Amino acid sequence: MRNLLRRLLAVTAAAAAVTGALLGVLLASGHAAVVVTHGVSMNPVYYQGDLVAVARADAYHVGDIVAYHVHGGTEIALHRIIGGDANGFTIKGDNNQSTDIDHPAADQIIGRAVLHVPQAGTALKALTSPPVLALAAFALLGGGTTVLTRRQRRRARRRTSMSRHLETGAPSRPLALDQLLQRPLRAWTAGTLVALALSAALGAWAWSGPTEAGAPTSQAVQGRSMDFSYSAPVRPSPAYDGTTVSSPDPVFRKVLAGSVTVAYTYHGPAGTASAAAELSAPGGWHATIPLTGPQPIGDGGTGKAVLDLAALEARAQAAAQATGTTTTPLAVALVPTVHADGTDYAPALKLTLAPLQLSLSDPTGLSTGQKAAGPAAPAAKERSLALGAWSLGAAAARPLSAGALAAAALALAGVALAARRRGPQDEAARVRARWGSLMVPVHPVPAAPGRATVDVDDIATLARLAERYGLLILTWSRSGVETFIVNDENITYRYRTGAAQVPLSEAGAEEGARGGHTR
Known part of the structure; x- marks a missing residue:
């Protein structure tokens, strides 16, 4: 039984080492990445703290869960493809009511989800923190010395008390550091110790700071924001106290007496603003309907756009008849695009249009409207280590260091097991090792x-x-x-x-x- 366990340990160590090496090559080459999930947008498929490995694919299809950079920055979203094609996919979180604003092309997608380990992201962050990595490296590097010190203490006690009775059973073979340094195990021992030191150093660097270098500390420094609000006339009824409904209350369509007017107040450098309505349906259909043309706008300036709910619903129903897919509920995003200082700023007010009402897709955090801040400053660059043509980012280095540390530790355990089983080769050497x-x-x-x-x-x-x-x-x-x-x-x-x-x-x-x- 003991020999079987030793063989299983050796096989496990070898498999872990090979897996760690392959994962390292894939991560370093950019063909794979590891994502630790945050938030609830993919519940119940993924929960916060899960670890998901994604790999590049030749093609992506509806139903695939993919990772991509939000707005081309460093933040990564892991959502499902519900429509579109390689020129621009429509993507949505399973637990979200509306689709993502971005429509990444195939070459902008990091990869498709291929492996899911629940709560491994939380454990990985704890195991690869600098204190744990330093402690593991110290324990592994000092293990051989500890064994040797214990053996020396035993010898000292035997010299001072030689009247002790010896064990009559088979002599034991304590593992000492000199056994690991004998040929042919010397090279393997040195290699595993170097791998341990390098993986510990890599993990300490990856976790010693944020993944981005010089990331903005808040959205306020980016200099642009927009407040949204909406209102609509309604017929007198028990549904409302008056004849006007305002945000953030839902608009009940049975008592609606006209169109919904969306107002927005812009804060930022002067430019021009135009508004459009972006429609998307659960089946993957989407369309953009222009509402207003470019109009001058300055800091504190306001603009308005009118949403004709009946016209929007008729547009969606026509698409449903043509495609044979459902358009209920219909996601409506009102997007005013402000062009200033050579860049576009396009926040969105996300609404959900159902047969009975129009409501905010995300009512949390809203008072009289929705405030959104946009990136006017350049996107933060990810911290990375460059070695010639190879570059390794901090986000990829974190799981890579943990995998390499585990593989090196298992490899060192395998070398120690081999040294223990090898032991002295002749009877005289065994006698001297014991007595x-x-x-x-x-x-x-x-x-x-x-x-x-x-x-x-x-x-x-x-x-x-x-x-x-x-x-x-x-x-x-x-x-x-x-x-x-x-x-x-x-x-x-x-x-x-x-x-x-x-x-x-x-x-x-x-x-x-x-x-x-x-x-």
């Missing part, structure tokens, strides 16, 4: 006249005798045979590696025999 603290290397010792020689069956017996009488084990090598002896009074206890038995009267220094007695 080296009791042994003294000497020159071959001749047999003393009148001293009896007793051959013991195993080295454990000889070691028990040495500890019992407080003696040291004398050892030497000759003709490929390792000899271990313990001299006690008039008896020499001896153990030899292998089956060969060589007479004890081998040539050697007699002083070694006298030096072996410690009593």
